[in-house]
Amino acid sequence: MTVSWTPHRFTGGLLALDTANTVVLRGDPERTFDRFDDPAEIARFADAASRFRAAELGDRPLAVSSAVAIAPVVLSIREATDRLFRGATSKGAVATTDLPGFLRACADGLAGSRTEIGAPGRPFGDPVTPIAFEAALAVSGLSLLRDDTLARLRICPNCTWLFVDRSRNSSRLWCDMAVCGNRQKASRHYRRRMAANEVKNA
């Protein structure tokens, strides 16, 4: 079954976080699954991310040469990103033990790349030509190390996705209020009703 890459699946707010969030329910061994199990989804994700992450990418589109060929490096950047920044979000500091693996994975993503990044208005290089997805993923992941970004990283208490909180007073709780916020509210409401019924029926 193909994945529908809806806006909700891009609530991480940055390419590296949206990619980390392609593993669903990481903390739940019974229910977790990987949306990249079929490598073809990497190309479809990159296509959607070119649109949803256009602001971060400075409008530079993402290109996937061969989804099967890049899958190992994409997955290794994704897993190293999740490990490093999930830890950093819960502890409030980056563990240097997780850095070498992350940096090596990013280096692999950039190994075949011949482009220039970071110019004003061109954070990922010239938007006229596409950038390889694995290279862009590394650039996005490395950008998370900025202390102002680190301070805004959050873990959604409902789905455990990583996201960047850009709200003015840094008070965003859910990755997506419309999905996770409402689900949580609904289950709280349900528990309250059940508790009330138990009292009534006692």
Ligand SMILES: [Zn+2]
């Ligand atoms: Zn969520």
